[in-house]
Amino acid sequence: DIQMTQSPSTLSASVGDRVTITCRASQSIGDWLAWHQQKPGKAPNVLIYKASSLESGVPSRFSGSGSGTEFTLTISSLLPDDFAIYYCQQYYSYITFGQGTRLEIK
């Protein structure tokens, strides 16, 4: 099984901040990585796929990078609507999600 490890588990930030979340895979997954945002009581929404491709309709303040085993999600300037839980997800072999990063208001 491919394990996905996110850091940090919780991130405290303010509106306007630039934040980065890291995701590491236990083995190389190429660029078969997606990032999802989940808000309380709702299903996740995909933000990024293929490590760096922005899903249609997702604001350009979200960006993804990386390949192999190290990936990052960056939000360039936080808006109030961005405080949520973020998950990375590999789809190189089966599907595995990271444990999530809770982005909270400082």
Place this chain on the structure above:
Amino acid sequence: QLQLQESGPGLVKPSETLSLTCTVSGGSISSSNYYWDWIRQPPGKGLEWIGTIYSSGSTYSPSLKSRLTISVDTSKNQFSLKLSSVTAADTAVYYCARRNGDRVFDFWGQGTLVTVSS
């Protein structure tokens, strides 16, 4: 606009079989380019992929494979999940979802909470 809706019992007894159905509207489940998935999320915890069904077969999570069956009913535009011998650890919100030709999740159901308890 594609919509997915989970349905099934909200309470299942330990050792019994959990059965859920996902009804798809606004598009055909028979389209060959898509994957139809189940994902679950225990209360307050992260996401766990359960398995998928597609035109040429199905793939299950290795950790659930021995207890799992995913099937499709094209006449009703539905796909279903059966998970046998459930325990409290199977208590979760269960989501159905579609993955597109790029294998990316693009549509999700709203989720349904299933509690395993006597």
